[in-house]
Amino acid sequence: MMKKTICFVAVLGILAAAPVAVMAQAYPAKTVRVVIPWPAGGSNDVVGRIVMQKLSESLGQQFVVDNRGGAAGSIGADIVAKAVPDGYTIMVHSTTHVGNAHLYGKKLAYDTQKDFTGVAMLSAQPGVLTVHPSLPVKTPREFIALAKSRPGQINYSSSGNGSAPHLQMALLISMTGMDITHVPYKGGAPQVTALLAGETQASFATVGTVINHIRGGKLRPLGLGSTRPSKALPGVPTLDESGVKGYDMSPWIGVFAPAGTPKPVIDRLNAEINKALALPDVVKSLENQALDAAPGTVDQFNTLLKVDYDKYGKLIKLTGAKIE
Numbered sequence: 001m002m003k004k005t006i007c008f009v010a011v012l013g014i015l016a017a018a019p020v021a022v023m024a025q026a027y028p029a030k031t032v033r034v035v036i037p038w039p040a041g042g043s044n045d046v047v048g049r050i051v052m053q054k055l056s057e058s059l060g061q062q063f064v065v066d067n068r069g070g071a072a073g074s075i076g077a078d079i080v081a082k083a084v085p086d087g088y089t090i091m092v093h094s095t096t097h098v099g100n101a102h103l104y105g106k107k108l109a110y111d112t113q114k115d116f117t118g119v120a121m122l123s124a125q126p127g128v129l130t131v132h133p134s135l136p137v138k139t140p141r142e143f144i145a146l147a148k149s150r151p152g153q154i155n156y157s158s159s160g161n162g163s164a165p166h167l168q169m170a171l172l173i174s175m176t177g178m179d180i181t182h183v184p185y186k187g188g189a190p191q192v193t194a195l196l197a198g199e200t201q202a203s204f205a206t207v208g209t210v211i212n213h214i215r216g217g218k219l220r221p222l223g224l225g226s227t228r229p230s231k232a233l234p235g236v237p238t239l240d241e242s243g244v245k246g247y248d249m250s251p252w253i254g255v256f257a258p259a260g261t262p263k264p265v266i267d268r269l270n271a272e273i274n275k276a277l278a279l280p281d282v283v284k285s286l287e288n289q290a291l292d293a294a295p296g297t298v299d300q301f302n303t304l305l306k307v308d309y310d311k312y313g314k315l316i317k318l319t320g321a322k323i324e
Contacts, residue, residue, distance in 0.1 A: 027087055027264075027265050027268055028059055028061040028087065028088065029061070030061060030088065031061060031062045031063075031064055031088070032055075032061060032062070032063045032064070032087070032088050032089075032090060033064060033066055033083075033088060033089045033090070034048060034052050034063050034064060034065045034066065034090055034091070034092060035066050035068055035076045035077075035079055035080050035089065035090070035091045035092075036048045036065055036066070036067050036068070036076065036091070036092045036093075037067075037068050037069060037070075037073035037074070037075060037076025037077050037079075037091065037093055038067065038069045038073060038076070038094075039067060039069040040067050043094070043125060043206065043208060043253060043289065043291065044092055044093065044094055044253055045065070045067060045092075046289055047092070047122050047123050047253050047286065047289070047291060048065060048092035048122070048253075049065055050282060050285050050286065051092075051122055051273060051276050051277070051282065052065060052092075054275075054276035054279065054282060055269075055272055055273065055276060058272055058275065058276070059272060072096055072100055072103070072323075073093055073094070073096050073097060073100065074100050074104060074108055074109075076091065076093075077091065077093060077097060077100075077110060077112075077116075078108075078109045078110050080116070080256065080257075080258055081109075081110035081111075081115040081116065081258060082110070082258075083258050084258070085257065085258040085259060085260035085261040085262075086261065086262075086265070087257065087261050087262070087265035087266075087269065089257075089258065090119065090255055090256065090257045090269070091116075091255065091256045091257070092122070092253065092254070092255055092256075093253070093254065093256055094125070094164075094251060094252065094253050094254075095125075095164055095251040095252055095308060095312070096163075096164070097112060097116075097256070098112060098305060098308045098309045098312050099162055099163075099164070099167070099312045099316065100112065101113070101309065101312075101313075102162075102312060102313045102316040102317070103161075103162040103316060103321060103322055103323045104323050105322075107323070112309070113309065114259060115258065115259050116256045116257070116258065116259055117256065117257055117258075117259050117260075117261060117266060117302070118254060118255075118256055118298065118301040118302040118304075118305050119254070119255040119256060119257050119266055119269050119270055119273070119298065119301070120254060120255045120269065120270045120273040120274065120295075120296065120298065120301055121252055121253075121254045121255075121294045121295070121296050121300070121301045121304065122252075122253045122254055122255060122273065122277065122293075122294065123252065123253050123277075123286055123291040123292060123293055123294050124226060124228070124250050124251075124252050124291070124292045124294045125164075125206045125207075125208070125250065125251040125252060125253065125291060126206070126207050126224050126225065126226040126228070126230045126250050126290075126292065127164065127165065127168050127204045127205065127206055127207070127224070127225035127226070127249070127250065127251060128204070128205065128206075128207050128210065128221045128222075128223070128224050128225065128230070128233060128236065129143070129168075129169075129172070129202070129203075129204055129221070129222045129223045129224075129225065129239065130195065130202065130203055130204070130205055130210050130214070130219050130220065130221050130222065131143065131195075131201060131202045131203075131219070131220050131222060132195055132196075132198050132200070132201050132202070132219065132220075133217070133218070133219070133220050134198060134201070135154075135201045135202065135220075137222065138220070138222070139222060139223075139242060140222050140223040140237075140239055140242040140243065140244060141242060141243050143202070143222055144176050144178055144243075144244075147176075147178040147179065147180050148176075148177065148178055148179070151179035152179050152180070152181055153180075153181075154180040154181065154201050154202060155180065155181045155182075155183050155199070155200040155201055155202075156169050156180055156181070156182060156183065156200055156201070156202040156203050156204075157183050157184075157185055157191045157192075157194045157195050157199070157200035157202075157203045158182060158183070158184050158185065158191055158203065158204070159184075159185060159186075159187050159188045159190075159191045160184050160185065160186060160187070161184050161319075161321040161322070161323075162316055162319070162321035162322070162323070163184075164204070164206075164249075164251045165188075165191060165203060165204040165205055166182065166184065166319065166321065167249070167312060167315045167316065167319070167321075168204035168225050168249050169182070169202075169203075169204050170315050170318060170319045171247065171249050171315055172204075172239065172244065172247065174315075174318060175244055175246070175247060176244060180202070182319075183199070183200050188205065188206070188209050189209075191203060191205065192205055192209055192210060192213070195219065196213060196218055196219065204225060206251065206290070207224075207230050207232050207233060207290040207291075208232075208289050208290035208291060211232050211233070211290045214233070221233055221236045222236075222242075223236065223237055223238060223239040223241075223242045223244075224236055224237070224238045224239065225238075225239060225247065225248070225249050225250055226238060226248065226249075226250035227240055227248045227250075228250075228292070230290070230292070231287060231292065232287070232290040249311070252294065252304070253291075254301055255269065255273060257269070266298055267298065270297065270298045273295070274295040274296070277293040277294070277295040278293075278295065
């Protein structure tokens with residue numbers, strides 16, 4: 001009797017697993033909606049379109065981009081949070097996604113941690129500490145020393161309160177004891193324009209937004225915020241290498257799905273995305289945007305989400321940044 005019971009349970013387990021396996025093999029059976037909660041033309045949009053085109057080709061179904069910009073990505077994210085968790089609505093979003101949970105708090109119509117699952121990381125967006133050439137510094141150490149000798153006299157620009165550039169500098173300030181003044185702007189373009197004009201003397205910015213100005217000698221790079229070097233800026237050290245031990249804050253772009261999306265579907269998406277990120281033309285396209293392909297497992301991405309959720313929460317609390 002015991003053997004029959006064990007066999008019966010085993011058969012039930014196989015039967016229960018069968019539909020899930022079939023689902024993964026059959027996915028996708030129709031068009032997949034890819035919500036990008038930012039306007040067309042930005043890094044999220046460019047990276048998302050590059051990778052989703054490859055998924056359309058490899059999986060035989062269209063992955064159609066739907067730009068839903070507004071409220072720092074929270075409008076598009078809300079759409080995905082409320083979508084049916086079947087793999088046919090996914091999202092391409094950035095580090096801002098975890099920061100919004102702390103900036104907006106209860107004003108968000110969704111729960112960043114409970115309503116989404118990470119699918120795959122697409123790319124890293126290394127940030128670089130950059131200064132106006134008029135500032136007499138060439139290394140992070142010199143910049144920190146100068147800032148300490150002139151408390152409150154050096155201004156730095158960001159793309160807004162609670163933005164990645166704001167929090168990257170806030171982390172550097174907290175780790176070094178500098179006293180410099182934050183000047184927030186409404187977006188990355190005016191942030192860089194202010195630095196070029198000398199209205200501010202320093203800024204953190206993604207490499208892609210300042211690379212041409214650096215190459216033209218209009219801005220000077222001091223150090224990278226990531227722990228890895230940037231192919232676009234060979235020879236520029238990381239802040240960790242430059243004496244700010246342990247500094248690591250590198251914005252990223254990744255793919256999300258609504259919580260409850262079947263694991264086999266998540267795993268298949270992850271595998272196909274990683275294949276796409278390994279293609280030479282994709283790597284080259286990302287490098288042209290000064291971005292690094294960042295393949296990895298589902299677990300690695302979700303671990304990073306938890307780490308950055310806590311990191312951004314502490315920094316936002318430290319700065320007092322919030323969205324009114």
